[in-house]
Amino acid sequence: MNFLFWRCLALTLVIVGLVGCDFLTPEPADPLLRKRAIAIRESPPGLIFDGELAGQRIFLIAHDCEVFSVTRAPTQEAAEWTSVVKPEFYPFFTVCDRQSLTFDGRVLTAVLGRQAIGAGGCCASGGTYRSVDGRVWKKE
Numbered sequence: 001m002n003f004l005f006w007r008c009l010a011l012t013l014v015i016v017g018l019v020g021c022d023f024l025t026p027e028p029a030d031p032l033l034r035k036r037a038i039a040i041r042e043s044p045p046g047l048i049f050d051g052e053l054a055g056q057r058i059f060l061i062a063h064d065c066e067v068f069s070v071t072r073a074p075t076q077e078a079a080e081w082t083s084v085v086k087p088e089f090y091p092f093f094t095v096c097d098r099q100s101l102t103f104d105g106r107v108l109t110a111v112l113g114r115q116a117i118g119a120g121g122c123c124a125s126g127g128t129y130r131s132v133d134g135r136v137w138k139k140e
Contacts (some may be wrong), residue, residue, distance in 0.1 A: 015093065015117075036081060039063050040070065049101045049108060054133035060084070065096035065112045065126065069134060085137040087112050087126035097122040107132055 040048075040061060049060040059070045066086040070079055097115035101108065108131050113123035129137040
């Protein structure tokens with residue numbers, strides 16, 4: 001019992017340490033090499049919506065189980081990401097297991113699913129969310 005506790009504690013510290021390393025790395029000076037610019041450039045069509053909703057032009061991207069509205073600017077550096085929908089809080093470590101954006105001509109549907117680390121299947125948090133304007137979302 002005691003051995004298992006120390007083993008889990010050590011594993012948790014290693015994971016937290018590795019996650020923390022990402023926050024210490026400064027963003028590159030070149031706007032095209034920044035994480036968000038790369039995410040937009042490399043995301044497949046099922047994770048991006050670029051079109052018109054409720055009479056307004058909107059650009060949305062599903063990234064790490066969260067949907068962001070991206071306000072475009074003349075430079076990639078000035079683009080602004082605003083979170084519009086994400087799964088509810090889960091008190092333990094999770095990873096994004098599934099995410100997608102689909103549009104049926106009238107309603108935009110986002111499927112987001114976070115899986116608890118060490119658990120099988122999906123999903124500890126998330127679900128299917130629908131919107132007609134890209135700003136207000138309802139969970140099914």
